[in-house]
Amino acid sequence: MKAFAALLERLAFTPARNAKLQLLQHYLERTPDPDRGWALAALTGDLELRRVTPSLLRGLAAERVDGELLALSYDFVGDLAETIALLWPEGAEDDPSLSQAVALLQGTGKAALPGAIAGMLDRLGPSERLAFLKLATGNLRIGVSARMARTALAGMGVPSVPEIEEIWHGLAPPYAPLFGWLGGGARPESAALAPFRPVMLSTPTDLDELRALDPGDYLAEWKWDGIRVQAVSEGGMRRLYSRTGEDISHAFPDVIEAMDFDGTADGELIVRREGEVAPFGDLQKRLNRKTVGKGLLASHPAGLRLYDLLLWDGRDLRAEPLGARRTVLEAVDFGPRIDISPLLDFATWEDLAALRAEPPAAVIEGVMIKRRDSAYVAGRPRGPWFKWKRDPMVVDAVLIYAQRGHGKRSGFHSDFTFGLWDGGELVPVGKAYFGFTDAELRELDRFVRQNTVERYGPVRALAPKLVVEVAFEGLNRSTRHRSGVAMRFPRISRIRWDKPAAEADRLETLEAML
Amino acid sequence: MRADSILFPTEAGLFCPEGGFHIDPLKPVERALITHGHSDHARFGHGAVMATAETLEIMRLRMGDGFAGATQVADGEMRIGGVTVGFHPAGHVLGSSQIAVEAGGRRIVVSGDYARQPNPTCAPFQPVPCDVFVTEATFGLPVFRFPDPTTQVVKLLSSMAEFPDRPHLIGAYALGKAQHVIALMREAGYDAPIAIHGALKVLCDFYAARGVELGELVPATAEDVAAQLVIAPPSAFASPWVQRFRDPVIGFASGWMAVRARARQRGVELPLVISDHVDWPALTGTLAELAPSEVWVTHGAEDGVIRWCELAQIPARPLRLVGYEDEAE
Numbered sequence: 080m081k082a083f084a085a086l087l088e089r090l091a092f093t094p095a096r097n098a099k100l101q102l103l104q105h106y107l108e109r110t111p112d113p114d115r116g117w118a119l120a121a122l123t124g125d126l127e128l129r130r131v132t133p134s135l136l137r138g139l140a141a142e143r144v145d146g147e148l149l150a151l152s153y154d155f156v157g158d159l160a161e162t163i164a165l166l167w168p169e170g171a172e173d174d175p176s177l178s179q180a181v182a183l184l185q186g187t188g189k190a191a192l193p194g195a196i197a198g199m200l201d202r203l204g205p206s207e208r209l210a211f212l213k214l215a216t217g218n219l220r221i222g223v224s225a226r227m228a229r230t231a232l233a234g235m236g237v238p239s240v241p242e243i244e245e246i247w248h249g250l251a252p253p254y255a256p257l258f259g260w261l262g263g264g265a266r267p268e269s270a271a272l273a274p275f276r277p278v279m280l281s282t283p284t285d286l287d288e289l290r291a292l293d294p295g296d297y298l299a300e301w302k303w304d305g306i307r308v309q310a311v312s313e314g315g316m317r318r319l320y321s322r323t324g325e326d327i328s329h330a331f332p333d334v335i336e337a338m339d340f341d342g343t344a345d346g347e348l349i350v351r352r353e354g355e356v357a358p359f360g361d362l363q364k365r366l367n368r369k370t371v372g373k374g375l376l377a378s379h380p381a382g383l384r385l386y387d388l389l390l391w392d393g394r395d396l397r398a399e400p401l402g403a404r405r406t407v408l409e410a411v412d413f414g415p416r417i418d419i420s421p422l423l424d425f426a427t428w429e430d431l432a433a434l435r436a437e438p439p440a441a442v443i444e445g446v447m448i449k450r451r452d453s454a455y456v457a458g459r460p461r462g463p464w465f466k467w468k469r470d471p472m473v474v475d476a477v478l479i480y481a482q483r484g485h486g487k488r489s490g491f492h493s494d495f496t497f498g499l500w501d502g503g504e505l506v507p508v509g510k511a512y513f514g515f516t517d518a519e520l521r522e523l524d525r526f527v528r529q530n531t532v533e534r535y536g537p538v539r540a541l542a543p544k545l546v547v548e549v550a551f552e553g554l555n556r557s558t559r560h561r562s563g564v565a566m567r568f569p570r571i572s573r574i575r576w577d578k579p580a581a582e583a584d585r586l587e588t589l590e591a592m593l
Numbered sequence: 594m595r596a597d598s599i600l601f602p603t604e605a606g607l608f609c610p611e612g613g614f615h616i617d618p619l620k621p622v623e624r625a626l627i628t629h630g631h632s633d634h635a636r637f638g639h640g641a642v643m644a645t646a647e648t649l650e651i652m653r654l655r656m657g658d659g660f661a662g663a664t665q666v667a668d669g670e671m672r673i674g675g676v677t678v679g680f681h682p683a684g685h686v687l688g689s690s691q692i693a694v695e696a697g698g699r700r701i702v703v704s705g706d707y708a709r710q711p712n713p714t715c716a717p718f719q720p721v722p723c724d725v726f727v728t729e730a731t732f733g734l735p736v737f738r739f740p741d742p743t744t745q746v747v748k749l750l751s752s753m754a755e756f757p758d759r760p761h762l763i764g765a766y767a768l769g770k771a772q773h774v775i776a777l778m779r780e781a782g783y784d785a786p787i788a789i790h791g792a793l794k795v796l797c798d799f800y801a802a803r804g805v806e807l808g809e810l811v812p813a814t815a816e817d818v819a820a821q822l823v824i825a826p827p828s829a830f831a832s833p834w835v836q837r838f839r840d841p842v843i844g845f846a847s848g849w850m851a852v853r854a855r856a857r858q859r860g861v862e863l864p865l866v867i868s869d870h871v872d873w874p875a876l877t878g879t880l881a882e883l884a885p886s887e888v889w890v891t892h893g894a895e896d897g898v899i900r901w902c903e904l905a906q907i908p909a910r911p912l913r914l915v916g917y918e919d920e921a922e
Contacts, residue, residue, distance in 0.1 A: 089752075091853065092862050095840075098756065105755065144735060147900050152736045155894070157854050165736035165851065205738065483831075485860070489843055490835035521836075528833070537860065 116253020628705025647688025
């Protein structure tokens with residue numbers, strides 16, 4: 080339990096992804112089975128345990144600490160599990176394993192639970208008590224995605240991230256066969272029905288790069304502003320995966336119901352009304368939901384727009400050329416909820432550039448360009464597939480708040496809030512953390528230090544002087560932002576040292592882009 | 594004589610009319626007795642100051658020669674006006690003392706800030722039997738139970754091994770904590786040069802001259818700092834000084850780091866729970882050991898300490914002195 084608690088504490092305070100990965104990988108390398116498997120499952124949220132309620136914890140604490148001191152302590156600490164971990168009376172510490180803690184939380188009945196929890200707390204030190212209580216309350220909040228966990232696993236041995244993803248969904252904690260494979264043993268058989276297959280990704284391109292290529296070798300289609308998904312239907316099991324392999328089926332029962340085929344398809348998840356693809360914001364309402372109500376299913380109907388097939392009727396098509404896969408795809412009638420992303424008609428790159436400049440719908444983000452003879456390979460190879468995105472939208476905004484960054488940006492003000500004019504007032508419209516060079520970061524930091532007018536904790540309010548060009552990929556209405564709009568993927572594309580703040584854009588300009 | 598007529602709080606701090614002095618006054622006064630050199634206890638501009646030789650030297654180093662009209666080194670039991678005073682080690686920082694004030698057969702001990710854990714940089718706390726014990730309550734809640742500081746050194750060393758290419762910048766207050774952290778690292782066998790921010794140099798030199806083993810210290814102000822471990826005052830992390838370090842691990846050594854929300858507010862990546870104050874078991878243990886007939890609480894989480902005294906049936910009251918920084922550690 081000590082190593083797991085130390086890992087949790089370190090991860091909780093480490094902002095940088097690479098440092099997190101390193102900590103995680105080293106923990107997994109140094110920790111024996113089955114502890115490391117349980118830890119992995121706990122971190123990625125795949126561990127099903129009996130949930131301990133706050134009232135149970137309060138009851139345990141009240142038997143050991145004066146109620147007034149407990150209240151004063153909780154008031155100061157602000158977190159019940161941490162308060163109890165800190166003030167629990169010291170027992171005889173003997174470092175039980177994480178597996179023992181997991182077994183306790185999995186196997187103890189309701190009546191015996193308070194006693195068992197107290198007994199475990201008596202055996203732990205303060206840091207381990209907190210880890211155990213976080214585990215017990217199902218509230219780890221550590222910021223490790225399944226994707227990050229798989230990347231750390233790939234660092235441990237020969238199998239790559241895509242190879243691990245391919246078998247991931249057939250695995251269950253504590254993952255002994257997986258660790259055996261990483262240690263040089265046999266590859267686990269994929270036991271899951273309708274497993275995720277690693278997806279093929281594209282690289283960005285531009286006209287200069289394309290001009291060196293023969294347009295005749297390529298197919299092109301629109302790049303839809305939805306979510307890339309993999310729809311798998313095999314042997315009666317249907318699943319919808321995000322492109323990183325997260326199972327999102329539960330949020331899209333309407334799509335699952337429409338997946339009346341046998342195969343693995345690659346496509347875009349979209350919300351569609353009367354044949355028209357709705358803006359990304361509509362799709363966002365459907366994401367990250369445990370369940371979805373009838374009203375939302377009716378008002379935000381989801382569907383698929385397919386562009387590739389990996390497997391079809393029991394046959395693996397991945398080694399075949401895209402042209403051949405496309406022929407199979409186009410011969411299928413998927414019904415009203417699922418259609419096929421049409422190919423674009425072009426003879427030269429200039430033709431394609433013209434189509435890209437004037438897309439028929441606002442929800443089109445650009446064009447995808449794929450070699451006709453490309454096999455479907457996992458990962459992001461450079462060459463077979465390109466994305467050629469529409470030029471971003473830009474506004475000139477005024478910097479109004481700044482905050483210091485972390486990691487290699489420690490000490491620099493690198494997190495910026497910018498605003499647009501609404502009457503005589505600047506309204507915050509978004510935040511940007513990147514887009515500038517290291518040299519520009521130094522200049523921005525100097526600007527912040529010299530133009531701070533007020534401080535609110537770590538946040539500095541700035542004199543409204545500096546105009547920055549903010550580029551972004553899309554715009555949604557938002558009730559959470561004071562301005563009423565939310566930008567997608569905003570970044571600082573240019574610093575306009577030359578431009579007076581009064582000439583920055585107005586909120587109406589942004590609203591007109593909606 | 595009632596204890597609260599020997600010593601009582603005034604706007605300028607604790608005042609003893611019989612002796613005509615204040616203890617750790619918050620404003621310039623005629624005569625001041627100072628427990629230790631932290632700036633909220635040892636202020637500029639008193640007429641006369643009595644303190645340990647170390648505390649007087651620390652005050653001179655920090656504030657210059659003219660920090661007081663006159664100074665006197667505390668030595669043994671001394672008669673001041675109608676009272677007897679004595680200075681006894683408090684285990685907080687170099688030179689720190691409790692001040693015992695005795696009159697009419699009653700003894701009040703003002704502990705200033707104190708600690709009970711062994712600290713390689715100063716003399717250990719000496720329990721002094723008393724009728725009234727005046728305690729701080731910086732960490733006066735049962736959630737504060739500090740680990741053995743060697744575990745925190747192990748945490749720092751293992752982070753330095755985990756990330757050998759990243760400089761480790763540890764925030765520590767210039768007087769006491771910085772030298773405590775360095776001395777703990779040396780005790781653990783770490784013998785590489787440690788870089789210190791310019792603001793720490795004078796006090797580190799003073800500690801070293803007083804025989805505290807700090808090993809080789811190099812300046813952390815050069816463009817290229819030749820040490821993986823860098824100690825700096827917390828204020829330095831908000832200044833452009835920190836920008837010379839590539840991808841640093843930022844840590845902070847303080848008792849507050851025991852609580853995650855506090856550590857997060859500081860924006861640290863490596864919280865080190867190293868304190869120069871008593872934690873809850875040490876504070877309540879000291880009260881139980883001394884068993885005074887009354888406890889006065891100066892600053893910090895008074896409510897917690899007073900509640901404990903109530904449960905232990907020791908009369909206790911807060912002094913509500915304004916001006917000591919319970920944040921500073």
